[in-house]
Amino acid sequence: MCRTSIYEARNNFSALVKAAEEGEVVELTRYDKPVAVLISYGEYESKKSKGGDWLFEWRKEYADVLDDVGFDITPSRECPDYAKDPWA
Numbered sequence: 001m002c003r004t005s006i007y008e009a010r011n012n013f014s015a016l017v018k019a020a021e022e023g024e025v026v027e028l029t030r031y032d033k034p035v036a037v038l039i040s041y042g043e044y045e046s047k048k049s050k051g052g053d054w055l056f057e058w059r060k061e062y063a064d065v066l067d068d069v070g071f072d073i074t075p076s077r078e079c080p081d082y083a084k085d086p087w088a
Helices: 006-011 013-021 041-051 054-061
Strands: 002-005 026-030 033-038
Touching: 002 006, 002 013, 006 013, 006 026, 013 026, 013 033
Parallel strands: 002 026
Antiparallel strands: 026 033
């Protein structure tokens, strides 16, 4: 992985794009903090196609924890009377 500041990247942008095309990951920083990543288009496409299913995969992985059987989650249509119970 190559790490460079945005200021230096402006001066060497063509070389950084060529490095990304060859498979190198280029990390762009501002004040020594990462702010962006430059990758090849092929790698971007592969990550984009995988990225759409992340929520489905996460739900499948944590299905036992997220199981809400036994909980009544239907919303109540009555409003609480705060005059009777201010903590309701």
